[in-house]
Amino acid sequence: MIRYCQGCGAKLQTEEPKQRGFVPKIDIKADKIYCQRCFRLNNYNEMPKIVATNQEYESVVDDLLKKNGLIVLIVDLFDFTGTFIPKIIDRLREKNVILVANKLDLLPRSVKVEHIVEWLSQMANRMFFRLDAIHVVSSKKGYYLDDLMQTIDIARRDRDVYFMGCANVGKSSLINALIKRFTTEVKDVISTSPIPGTTLNSIKIPFFTEDNKSFIDTPGLINEHNVLNHILPVSYDKILPKKEIKPITYQLEVGNMVFISGLASVALVDGENASFTCYFSENLLIHRRKIKGSEEFLERHVGELLIPPTKEEFPHLEYETFEFEMSQKKKEDIVISGLGFIAINKPCRIIVKVIKNTDVFKRAAII
Numbered sequence: 001m002i003r004y005c006q007g008c009g010a011k012l013q014t015e016e017p018k019q020r021g022f023v024p025k026i027d028i029k030a031d032k033i034y035c036q037r038c039f040r041l042n043n044y045n046e047m048p049k050i051v052a053t054n055q056e057y058e059s060v061v062d063d064l065l066k067k068n069g070l071i072v073l074i075v076d077l078f079d080f081t082g083t084f085i086p087k088i089i090d091r092l093r094e095k096n097v098i099l100v101a102n103k104l105d106l107l108p109r110s111v112k113v114e115h116i117v118e119w120l121s122q123m124a125n126r127m128f129f130r131l132d133a134i135h136v137v138s139s140k141k142g143y144y145l146d147d148l149m150q151t152i153d154i155a156r157r158d159r160d161v162y163f164m165g166c167a168n169v170g171k172s173s174l175i176n177a178l179i180k181r182f183t184t185e186v187k188d189v190i191s192t193s194p195i196p197g198t199t200l201n202s203i204k205i206p207f208f209t210e211d212n213k214s215f216i217d218t219p220g221l222i223n224e225h226n227v228l229n230h231i232l233p234v235s236y237d238k239i240l241p242k243k244e245i246k247p248i249t250y251q252l253e254v255g256n257m258v259f260i261s262g263l264a265s266v267a268l269v270d271g272e273n274a275s276f277t278c279y280f281s282e283n284l285l286i287h288r289r290k291i292k293g294s295e296e297f298l299e300r301h302v303g304e305l306l307i308p309p310t311k312e313e314f315p316h317l318e319y320e321t322f323e324f325e326m327s328q329k330k331k332e333d334i335v336i337s338g339l340g341f342i343a344i345n346k347p348c349r350i351i352v353k354v355i356k357n358t359d360v361f362k363r364a365a366i367i
């Protein structure tokens with residue numbers, strides 16, 4: 001009988017220690033088996049070296065979309081623009097979809113949930129994407145899981161529930177949280193980690209006893225335009241925020257800029273003086289200075305004051321720039337995919353410099 005790892009979904013094997021699904025011995029009587037990679041991930045907090053590719057994502061999603069399930073599409077509230085992308089949603093049109101925006105715990109507590117739901121609904125409308133419901137939750141803190149479960153129960157209609165979305169939005173964490181909340185299970189069942197691509201295959205977890213239906217976890221789409229994709233995993237810990245973000249506001253005059261460690265910079269080149277409210281991980285240094293001489297400043301301080309990137313990886317990085325006109329009428333955010341965002345309050349022209357192939361967007365302010 002073929003067995004699969006309960007943590008990542010990989011097919012178990014006893015031959016190749018460096019490959020996915022390796023276990024020294026398969027205990028055929030055990031009801032849950034974890035591969036060596038997941039065992040180390042869950043017990044020693046070791047980061048996975050084997051990660052899913054987008055081919056695995058494609059083939060799993062292709063398979064699941066042929067079936068008739070309820071789809072829970074998960075996005076990361078802190079990286080909404082980078083995780084609610086055409087590559088994902090175009091395949092889910094015509095389906096029953098519940099949108100779940102996860103990681104509410106990262107946004108400032110003053111932000112009203114109703115306001116976020118309204119904003120999400122506008123964003124979905126703009127992409128002509130029809131949703132059955134929108135929920136805002138935190139898998140980590142357990143916020144609003146009861147409301148979500150109620151919606152799933154009503155919308156499911158004797159079907160399995162598929163959890164889909166980009167890598168790292170918290171699909172596996174959400175399933176773990178729901179299982180711990182609504183069953184007698186006390187531990188995480190599925191492996192999770194800050195490294196994109198932790199879930200390698202679909203994982204079926206029986207959940208609805210009344211009709212034998214399941215939760216199905218899936219590998220996420222790895223967004224190649226996310227800053228995490230361009231830097232070494234040693235820096236992930238600094239970039240990914242772990243607790244409520246405390247925005248910091250800087251008053252900028254034309255001719256000033258901010259560095260977001262050495263990963264990006266935003267320069268105010270023309271227009272009115274403006275305030276830049278920065279929403280980034282507390283472990284990244286936001287440094288304000290004048291534009292003049294900033295290139296030399298970066299070269300001098302990268303890997304130390306401005307870290308990440310590390311000194312070793314910096315010479316291998318290429319940067320590119322984007323120019324934006326900020327609105328006369330309303331506050332807008334500049335989003336740097338995977339990193340965070342800056343709300344800018346005045347009409348002005350800015351130049352954003354980021355590591356090449358990182359998406360930068362302008363959007364209506366979320367907060």
Ligand SMILES: Nc1nc2c(ncn2[C@@H]2O[C@H](COP(=O)(O)OP(=O)(O)O)[C@@H](O)[C@H]2O)c(=O)[nH]1
Nearest residue numbers: 103138139140168169170171172173192193194
């Ligand atoms: N702050 C916060 N982090 C979360 C939340 N849910 C998941 N994470 C973190 O996001 C990362 C990716 O989670 P994971 O469940 O593996 O994502 P998946 O790739 O979509 O399955 C991990 O480091 C999680 O601890 C949440 O609600 N809040």
Ligand SMILES: [Mg+2]
Nearest residue numbers: 171172198199
């Ligand atoms: Mg996962």
